[in-house]
Amino acid sequence: MVDLISQYNAIKPEVDAAMQQVVNDAAFINGPEVKAFQAELESYLRVKHVIPCANGTDALQIAMMALDLQPGDEVITATFTYVATAEVIALLKLTPVLVDVDPNTFLIDPTAIEKAITPRTKAIVPVHLFGQCADMHRIMEIAKANNLFVIEDTAQAIGSKFYEPGHADGPWQKAGTIGDIGATSFFPSKNLGCFGDGGALFTNNDQLADRMRRIANHGQSKQYYHDDIGVNSRLDSLQAAVLRIKLRRLKDYNQSRRIAAAAYDAAFGGHPNLEIPQRTPWSSHVFHQYTLKVIGKDRNALRDFLASKDIPAMIYYPVALHMQTAYKDDRYSKGAFPVTEELVDQVISLPMHTELDHEQLEYIIKHVLEFLNQ
Numbered sequence: 001m002v003d004l005i006s007q008y009n010a011i012k013p014e015v016d017a018a019m020q021q022v023v024n025d026a027a028f029i030n031g032p033e034v035k036a037f038q039a040e041l042e043s044y045l046r047v048k049h050v051i052p053c054a055n056g057t058d059a060l061q062i063a064m065m066a067l068d069l070q071p072g073d074e075v076i077t078a079t080f081t082y083v084a085t086a087e088v089i090a091l092l093k094l095t096p097v098l099v100d101v102d103p104n105t106f107l108i109d110p111t112a113i114e115k116a117i118t119p120r121t122k123a124i125v126p127v128h129l130f131g132q133c134a135d136m137h138r139i140m141e142i143a144k145a146n147n148l149f150v151i152e153d154t155a156q157a158i159g160s161k162f163y164e165p166g167h168a169d170g171p172w173q174k175a176g177t178i179g180d181i182g183a184t185s186f187f188p189s190k191n192l193g194c195f196g197d198g199g200a201l202f203t204n205n206d207q208l209a210d211r212m213r214r215i216a217n218h219g220q221s222k223q224y225y226h227d228d229i230g231v232n233s234r235l236d237s238l239q240a241a242v243l244r245i246k247l248r249r250l251k252d253y254n255q256s257r258r259i260a261a262a263a264y265d266a267a268f269g270g271h272p273n274l275e276i277p278q279r280t281p282w283s284s285h286v287f288h289q290y291t292l293k294v295i296g297k298d299r300n301a302l303r304d305f306l307a308s309k310d311i312p313a314m315i316y317y318p319v320a321l322h323m324q325t326a327y328k329d330d331r332y333s334k335g336a337f338p339v340t341e342e343l344v345d346q347v348i349s350l351p352m353h354t355e356l357d358h359e360q361l362e363y364i365i366k367h368v369l370e371f372l373n374q
C-alpha cells in the first residue's frame with residue numbers, strides 16, 4: 001500500500017545526517033528541530049500557529065479540550081471515518097453525533113450536519129477524507145449561523161488547497177486552516193509522515209493557540225505552574241528532523257500521488273463496474289487514498305484476487321462507526337446512514353504512494369481489469 005523504504009532511500013543521506021545531528025546534540029525534546037519545523041509548517045500552511053504534538057488522535061483531543069466543552073455537549077462528525085475522530089469526543093464525555101456522507105466524494109454531508117444540530121450542539125468535526133477538503137464553504141456557514149466551533153480533521157489531507165468552487169487558480173487556503181482549529185497526524189503512512197508517531201494542531205486564533213500549547217504540556221503556563229488540566233503530548237526532535245526534510249518535498253510527493261491517480265483514472269474511468277473517485281470543485285486532491293467504488297461485482301473477491309497477485313488493496317473502512325461495538329447507540333440502528341452502509345461494502349483503496357512506477361501501476365491495473373472482465 002505504501003513504500004516507505006524506497007521513499008527513505010531517495011533522501012537517506014540527508015535524513016541520516018539530520019537524525020545523527022539530533023543524537024549528537026542530545027536535544028531530544030523541544031530541541032531546535034521542533035521549533036524550526038513548527039515555523040516551516042506555519043509558513044507552508046500560511047497559518048499563524050502550529051502546535052506540534054505526539055500524534056493525530058492527541059491533536060483532536062487537545063483541540064476539543066481547548067474549547068471548554070461540557071459533558072453531554074454534542075459534537076457532529078461523519079460515521080464514515082477513522083475511529084479516532086469519534087473516540088476523543090467520547091473519551092471527553094461529549095456526545096458524538098454521527099452523520100452520513102456524500103456517496104460520490106465520501107465527504108461529510110453538510111445537509112446532514114444541519115439536520116443533526118440541536119441546542120446542545122457545540123462543534124463540528126469535518127474529516128477531509130482520503131485527501132480532499134469537505135465542503136468548508138457550507139460547513140463554515142452552518143457553523144456561523146449556529147455559533148459552533150469547527151475542528152478540521154486534516155490527518156489525510158495535509159497540503160490540499162481549498163478555494164472558491166470552480167476557481168482552482170484563485171486564492172486558496174490550506175486544509176486545516178479554515179475552521180477554528182485543524183488537527184493532523186504525521187503517522188508514517190500519511191502524506192507527510194515521520195518515522196514514528198507525530199501530530200500537530202493549526203490555528204489562526206492566538207487565544208486558542210496559547211491554550212492548546214498549554215494543554216499539550218500538562219496545562220503548564222510556566223514551569224511547575226498548571227492553569228489547565230492538560231496532557232503530555234510532544235513531537236520529539238528526531239521526528240521533527242525527518243519532517244523538516246519531507247515537508248520540503250511534500251509538494252512533489254503530492255504531485256507523485258496525483259500522477260498515479262491519473263493513471264488509475266485513465267484505466268478505470270468509464271468501466272461499468274467501477275466508479276473512480278469524484279473530485280470536488282472546491283479542493284485539490286492529495287490522494288492520501290485512491291478509493292474506487294465497485295458496482296455489481298464482489299468487492300471482497302476483488303481484494304482477495306489482488307492479494308493473490310501480491311497487490312495489497314485495502315478497505316477503508318469496512319465498518320461504519322455507528323456499527324462498531326464500542327459506538328453502538330440506541331440512536332442509530334442499521335439503516336440509519338444508508339450511504340455509508342452501502343459504501344462500506346463497495347469501496348476499495350488501491351496502492352497509493354510516492355514511489356509507484358509505471359510498471360507497478362500497469363501491473364495493478366492489469367489485474368484489477370482481469371478480475372472484473374473475467
Ligand SMILES: *Cc1c(COP(=O)(O)O)cnc(C)c1O
Nearest residue numbers: 055056057082084155156185187
Ligand atoms: C490517521 C488518522 C487519525 C489519527 O492519527 P494518529 O496519528 O494515528 O493518532 C485521525 N483521523 C484520521 C481521519 C486519520 O486518518
